């Protein structure tokens with residue numbers, strides 16, 4: 158599943174980083190603690206958080222994450238948007254809570270895995 | 278082949294936290310270092326860089342890349358660490374409320390460094406500063 162598929166499936170707002178919408182999603186990670194993400198998120202994952210400052214994009218880019226989803230209607234700060242465009246990492250938004258986004262993301266990824274294994 | 282680089286880090290400058298780590302990551306990619314090794318190095322260096330920003334006044338990062346390893350020395354002027362053993366305990370943090378609100382201050386940085394380096398050494402003088410040395414083999 159690509160980031161663009163996730164955007165369409167969950168009706169996410171795309172704040173920035175459009176150049177990265179074709180990236181494949183390897184999984185998801187939920188945390189508002191930057192050191193937790195730094196230590197334990199994996200390449201290609203989508204990061205769900207309520208942090209909106211530019212250090213989020215610094216972490217996302219250092220970790221080669223696929224995209225960042227801001228929850229509960231939070232909007233990014235201007236330098237967060239700038240950094241997301243520079244790094245080609247989509248910065249996405251939703252009015253949903255972390256719980257709901259994580260649940261839906263998980264279900265989508267599981268469903269997609271199931272489809273893939275049926276195809277093979 | 279030996280490459281040496283230095284970067285300045287300013288305490289409290291969260292807008293540029295991670296810049297040095299990002300440059301070193303790009304350099305290691307250019308040098309064709311094993312991507313898994315780069316991942317570990319980047320985690321450790323970022324945590325060390327942010328610790329200067331979050332806890333110290335100013336610092337300097339010295340990077341030395343040799344044929345089979347990278348040595349990263351981060352020397353700061355700052356409050357220092359009185360009890361290094363305690364600072365190493367996962368979850369221990371003296372980060373300010375503002376810093377915690379940004380999502381830093383989980384007390385995980387030094388543990389991340391420990392887990393992602395082959396060698397790590399801290400020396401510190403209270404009221405003067407801290408020197409963190411990290412070595413990773415390729």
Ligand SMILES: Nc1ncnc2c1ncn2[C@@H]1O[C@H](COP(=O)(O)OP(=O)(O)OP(=O)(O)O)[C@@H](O)[C@H]1O
Pocket residue numbers: 192193324328329331332333353355356357358364365369370371372380381382383384385386387388407
């Ligand atoms: N360069 C430094 N100068 C002064 N104190 C430091 C320095 N690095 C770490 N410390 C002390 O060690 C503690 C633990 O550091 P660690 O990086 O593990 O966690 P943190 O920085 O508080 O939170 P996190 O890294 O999870 O955002 C810090 O809270 C601080 O008290």
Ligand SMILES: [Mg+2]
Pocket residue numbers: 192324327328331382385386387
């Ligand atoms: Mg830290």
